[in-house]
Amino acid sequence: MHKCPRTHQHAALARPRSRIEYFVFGLLAEMQGHEVQLYTILLDGALNRYPTVKVTFARDMPSGGALSNPKDNALVTGLEDKMIEAYGTALVEVKCKAAGGGKVDLSGKMLRPQHVGALFAAVERYKVAELDLSLNQLGAEGGALMAAALEANTTLTKLECAQLGRPSNQGQGLAVLLEGPT
Secondary structure (H helix, E strand, O other), X not given: OOOOOOOHHHHHHHOOOOOHHHHHHHHHHHHOXXXXXXXXXXXXXXXXXXXXXXXXXXXXXXXXXXXXXXHHHHHHHHHHHHHHHHHHHHHHHXXXXXXXXXXXXXXXXXXXXXXXXXXXXXXXXXXXXXXXXOOOOOHHHHHHHHHXXXXXXXXXXXXXXXXXXXXXXXXXXXXXXXXXXX
């Protein structure tokens, strides 16, 4: 079986790296209810449009890529953190409002513990019934904040979530969440 050698053109098609420009403009557009389209120019000059680019894991973040100056990593990481903070707060409002009391899919949206307060305020304000928070960055701290928020929640009937804390205590965190009024 003959295999083609991997060229830069093939590597670009395999998996787009999340660049800081796309990261910032993509998140800003989503906060405003729009989509940013990502294109690359191939070695032959043709345009290639990526249908979607998801930034779910740390390796997908701009700081997870090959920076032209590795000393910029702290600066890029700081920008990512500021952008994620603003993005999460705005996105929970936009998505909850758009759902009209139905299901809100916030899976893989980089939500962190600092977003839980804004999230549950929007859930109550827009009477969200179902919420998907899987594949976020909530951790044990976010799980504890969610458990407290669920005690006062009056609208949710279904909550999908995962990775609330370390794998050894995930079952305990979910049990606490499910004991609330949901």
